Amino acid sequence: MTELNNLWLTETIRLREEHAGPLDDLEANRLARTAGGDLPTRIQHRALWLAERDGLTNALQHWLQGARLALIVMAVLAVISGAGLAFAALGDGQTPVNVFWALGSLLGLNLILLLSWALGLVFAGEHGATLGRVWLWLSEKLARDAKAAQLAPALLLLLQRQKLNRWALGLLVNGLWLLAMLSALVILLMLMATRRYGFVWETTILGGETFVAMTQALGALPALLGFSVPTVEMIRASGDAALNIESARQAWAAWLVGVLLVYGVFPRLLLAWFCRWRWKTGQARLHLDLNLPGYAQLRERLMPTSERLGISDAAPEHLHQIENGSSDLPSDGALLVAIELDDQRQWPPQLPKTVSNAGILDSRESRHKLLEQLSRFPPARLAIACDPRRSPDRGSLALIAELARGASATRVWLLPAPPGEALDAARLGDWHVALQQLELPFADSAPLNWLETGHD
The missing domain is CATH 3.40.50 (Rossmann fold)
Known part of the structure; x- marks a missing residue:
């Protein structure tokens, strides 16, 4: 069991007691006091014993198995979606490829959702919750354990205290989109390696110089990585018909791959790494909030005032005096x-x-x-x-x-x-x-x- 799992089960027990009333915990309290340690440690010992007794530990394992299966399902869907983007962008090779239409098919939705996620992260902190809710719902369904339903709310509450929800969701969202972009890139390369494509650009209201400027601007960063950019003559000539020149086809293909890599794959890769780094550092700071009523009321039961931790105050001059049999009530037994x-x-x-x-x-x-x-x-x-x-x-x-x-x-x-x-x-x-x-x-x-x- 990891530290996160221990805290997770502890929070789940707190929620159960908050909604259903105190559990039968005399044995758990006694074992926690025997184990010793500070109050958070004893609360965890108590909660883990109760979780084991009530089947929550097994439910957690089932939930984690369901979560992994849900993640695999979503990853497969992301790979299929990325492949679909590549097929939609290039077509069957029977007709020339409109380069900017293809680029919009490959990057348009990705960039719109990327911008939306970034704005949501800055202003709300919870964007991407739709994918997160889908994953949590699918995890519960695949877990097939009725007790696992209590785990998801406890996890969300635990993570919210350190604002880790945004980074967990960010890792999920950017990781899935990274898979989609990598899948699109691989399929794009496979199609270009096995089919002959011609590239054109078409417009009704824009001038040719606009496409020249856009092509060169988008190709500037890929060019730093060694990807070729079509020359001005190639760009202008492609506005009339697909050039039946091998160098032109290769230049357009390299430009398209470079733009997809730089503006599609790299941003998602860097954001997924950043979210994972923030998740790891934030996870190390997770702790129990002892001010919550469910934990505060455990203090006296787990660390009573007569706790055997040694004498820390000055000894009184006189010990407690005892007057046996001072009550007026009859004693018996x-x-x-x-x-x-x-x-x-x-x-x-x-x-x-x-x-x-x-x-x-x-x-x-x-x-x-x-x-x-x-x-x-x-x-x-x-x-x-x-x-x-x-x-x-x-x-x-x-x-x-x-x-x-x-x-x-x-x-x-x-x-x-x-x-x-x-x-x-x-x-x-x-x-x-x-x-x-x-x-x-x-x-x-x-x-x-x-x-x-x-x-x-």
């Missing part, structure tokens, strides 16, 4: 809760029937929900499972203290390391010191007997 465990642990353990499982607190919503429950129905005994591989920062200790205030008696269970890992002795010592300052009992073994019976 036993409860086990865990704080931000990763997916390496099997949770919960097998519990006695009298012990309830409050799950894993890994988001602000889950914390608030449990604290509200404790305020209304305080348990007699509460065990809080913590992963001592994480640092005991003040966010964790504040949450433990707040939970402990909602129970008559609280114990902290410092979980053992997963198989094959060892706990950091210094970090485990930090936990012991912090919990002693909180005046909370703690244990390295499961306090299940205490939860069930109230004693060890």
